[in-house]
Amino acid sequence: MGFFDDLADRIDETNSVVCVGLDPDLDRLPDDVRDADFPRWQFNRRIIDATHEHAACYKPNAAFYEDPDGWTSLVETIAYAHGKGVPVILDAKRADIGNTARQYARALDRADAITVNPYLGRDSLQPFLSREDKGVIVLCRTSNPGGKDFQNLELASYDEYLYEHVARRASEWNEHGNVGLVVGATAPEELETVRERAPDLPFLVPGVGAQGGDAEAAVEHGLTDAGVGVVNSTRGIIFAGEDSPNWAGAAGDAARKLKKRLNEYR
């Protein structure tokens, strides 16, 4: 079974398309985990305990773990999520020349899927694409304000925008059924266009919650006809109870509420 089969099963099991981001910003961790050994891991463990029944998957962003303690926290977090039966997307936005990309792809020994950057071309992604059982989720139209700077440039020779071209090429790279696309909920029109260009690819749709994206468009266009795809929220879930002693419970409530809201559009 490949990543998207496992994700489909998990979506069925939880009746949820929520992807819970795990970005444990050290400056925002609650006092009761801040002084613990491996505070990011302690934080994530309690977030996972509180949210897993609503989580189709987890998505730790590598940026929050890139130091020695951080890597230990990341490894523990992935193993703990797996122990709860939840797939994990490592948000690393990787790509590089072949021999370097082969090293980056070793992250897939632990995680179930990874986000990658398409702008170095197909060979830079080959070490990821050839991991047939792992998901490779290609940045297509990102959620940030500058996402349009390059991604919405018109390619005269193809009569399409760059992000549309990425969607089309990524569909061609999907020989093993393991490719998905990142399309931000802050770009609802582009979400619709990308769905037309890549009807069979599941989307990871970030940008609802803290970035104020369009949850309805995220669900309407983010899922395939078979209902596979996920909508990510990170700060809106993990820091929902930032000032509360019951911060983990507040995260659980936020995940449950987002699941309910997204399910209204499924």
Ligand SMILES: O=C(O)c1cc(=O)[nH]c(=O)n1[C@@H]1O[C@H](COP(=O)(O)O)[C@@H](O)[C@H]1O
């Ligand atoms: O690849 C991503 O997940 C991603 C792509 C994108 O276009 N926009 C985006 O926000 N993300 C990530 O999704 C998460 C969003 O976090 P919140 O804005 O707190 O929900 C962060 O980890 C971002 O790095």
